[in-house]
Amino acid sequence: MQTSVSIKDLSLNFGSVKVLEHLNLDIAQGEFIVLLGPSGCGKSTLLNCIAGLLEVSDGQIFINGKNVTWKEPKDRGIGMVFQSYALYPQMTVEKNLSFGLRVAGMPKDEIKARVERAAEILQIGPLLQRKPANLSGGQRQRVAIGRALVRDVDVFLFDEPLSNLDAKLRSDLRVEIKRLHQRLKNTMIYVTHDQIEALTLADRIAIMKNGVIQQLADPHVIYNKPTNLYVAGFIGSPSMNFLSGTLQGEIFTADDGTKIPVGAYDFAAPAPGSAKAVLGVRPEHIFLGDAANAMPFKTPAEIEIVEPMGSETLAWTKVAGIPVTFRCSSDIPLAVGDKVTIGFDIARGSLFDAKSENRL
């Protein structure tokens, strides 16, 4: 598979602050990769480095095999979409789309062809003569994408494009971006702090923390086999339940003494002798009542809080003395104080070394 974008040993310092350190990343042709993380983790910085808007302190960037580390953004074969759309306010949509091409001296008919194609793909044809002030947020974002489209490039960069939109628009446009990717099949690098966008859009996700990529994998792997405590806690809403305790051989002993056999767990390396560990289970992998009885591990629990969410119910209880949430169908009547049995299969959970925080 061809590499579209390749980042080698990238480092970026702002003064003495190391924002990115020795980053390596290979992105395949046509891949949709999402850089995910909270603010300040370096994802936007990385994107700006790829774009050429920020100068790197060390390392190299290759796009389509060419070393673009010293090249201006316009020569890198990229198009970029910004969080605030950044449309040229005093120009019509059509002028916004064609301005860069006109400056580059492209012949008029080719400009026209490209603008029309972009308008067709993004369905902004009727908006061509309007100014940005007369467009809705969603329309503006589509024009912003269009501006990148007309450049006829291989790589698209998205810098949190949906963060300025309200929730409904966000989900609508999310689908459109996915459709766009299916149609165009370009390489897309997408930055966001929203895990839903990441999970739904990405071919692969790179979760970042403090300038370092924590895990680079497809959404399924990231969701089910997070590589460390941070990733496990970041992905998934409501977040994963964590129980701390000690792991000895194939028995996990929670801090309050509850013993959970973990033989069925898929250890990466042979089970360690004895170590402090954290056991993680997602709320949707904890089952109630009859389903719980089928689970390898079950325990009685008392319901403390019930949160009806409409499509399902979220319940809070305690396992081994630690607050734990689990999901169940909203058809099942649950009340505070109910004594129920809950259970889970450790094969679907995660075990982490308490000290290194890595997956065992």
Place this chain on the structure above:
Amino acid sequence: MADAAVPAGEATGISTRPSALRKFFLHNLSAKVAAIPMVATVLIVFIGCTIWTIYYSFTNSKLLPTGKFVGLDQYERLFATSRWNVSVWNLVGYGAMSLVFTLVVGFILAILIDQKIRFESAFRTIMLYPFALSFIVTGLVWQWIMNPTLGLQGTLRNLGWTGFTFDWIANPRMVLFALLIAGLWHGTGFCMVLMLAGLRSVDDEVWKAARVDGIPTWRTYISIVLPMMRGVLVTAVVIIGSGIVRLYDLVVALTNGGPGISSEVPAKYVFNYMFSGGNIGQGLAAATMMLLTVLIIMIPWAYLEFGGKGKRI
């Protein structure tokens, strides 16, 4: 809200039903009392004095404003006086040049300073300090610099450049340019500060987008940034414009209207006739003409900004 603001000291007949008029005066009394200076200023000064001036410009008052009504006499006299006509043309010429150059130089300076240079605040300080000085100071120092024998011309000639001429201040045809140099020195720094604020209000991401699009910096300034600065430009034009009409101190200090009457301006004409020419009627007529000019410019602008679509800045 209720009349909670009525101060305790108000001994009003609260037991009897207050009349509507009294109610109007008592409600929000403190605010009204506090606003008396503003109301007085508006009524007496801005409205009253202006109307007075306009009215008496139609009389033939000389030393005292007691003359009788003579219709447009004063105005006919005005436009037959060469000194007035020269004043008006001078102001038009100076005004046009000053407006254009102040805006252009201010914009250029703002762009230069916007380029992430070192010593930015030093440069800004240097360009803005003349604005802190009085027009009198400005006029006098430039008068000295432009002194033909001992100023710039004399110095350069003494240093060997014998053909150098810079006697604009004494040359009736060039004296307006002398005024311009001094005026620009005073005012461009301020315009630059305004423009810089406008430039800096442009969203960073627009710059990034232009860079990704491959648009060169100069083109970005002209095609993208400048159109975004309409508000700042309007403000700058209004301020520069209102300063131009009032041009007085600078002329008094630099040339006192000379040589001859070649650098006379309307404000000076008004002043001279009103207070030392013994012809109040003329002075008032000239002042009214100044008012008219301002109105002619102001009203369309006000309509554009506040009327029309009913939007407010």
Place this chain on the structure above:
Amino acid sequence: MSQTATMAGSPSVAHDDVVEARGPRPKPFFTPKKIMLYTALVFFSLYYLFPLYVMLTTSLKTMPEIRFGNIFALPQAPNFDAWVKAWTSACTGLNCQGLSPGFWNSVKITIPSTIVSIFIAAVNGYALVNWRFKGSEVFFAILIFGSFIPYQVMLYPLVMITRELKIFGTLQAVILIHTVFGMPILTLLFRNYFASLPQELFKAARVDGAGFWRIFFEIMLPMSLPIFVVALILQITGIWNDFLFGVVFAGTQNYPMTVQLNNIVNSAQGTPEYNVNMAATVLTGLVPLTVYFVSGKWFVRGVAAGAVKG
């Protein structure tokens, strides 16, 4: 070292870069763009600095030096004689007391005018925002509109009014005039400022039972320090630098420094003493310049704030 991402059959980077690009792009310190930029800036700076240089150097020279005719030259033996003369004995055409009476007059004019004009405008702004009454906005609009009217239009009737009030030719007249004409811009300033403060504070105070003046003095004023500084700078510089009002209303005894200065330079008899003239000019500009340098970025803010009309 680095390896280009080799794709089957495609050549490596060679024709694009001579050196394998890595890290920050090497930038020569002197690019043509930078040279032009700084040259332009220095060139403009010279334009702005030259008069200051001339003012200072000329005032420190002796007359024979000046007559030598080199305005660029530094003073050979800098001395403050001209300054002393300008301050104490320069002739204004009426008397030969130098600038010092003018200085004190300016002080006597500026301080009260500043205080009164700012206070009234602050109260105006406060009333307009929080205690609107019928017609208040109309008056404000006329106030602002009126600020565009050239002073000359209202000058003569104002002279008559101040004569009637028996204050014409006194300090009170000038102070009154400055207050009146400072009102529009300052009121606008305070109004915009108070409008930007959260309304909840005011409402809470009213619920607590406080009245107009109490809220003003105990709540609004303490929160208004930034805008007061701006107003202060605006007024001190504006009033100190004024010429027209001083020459019309103050009376010959009370001429401010600017008027004295102009008289010293432009109505002197005999041969002009250029060093004294320049010294006088420097002295007159000293106060506003000091305000400018001390206030730094506040001045810029004040100037820009003064520029926000309508």
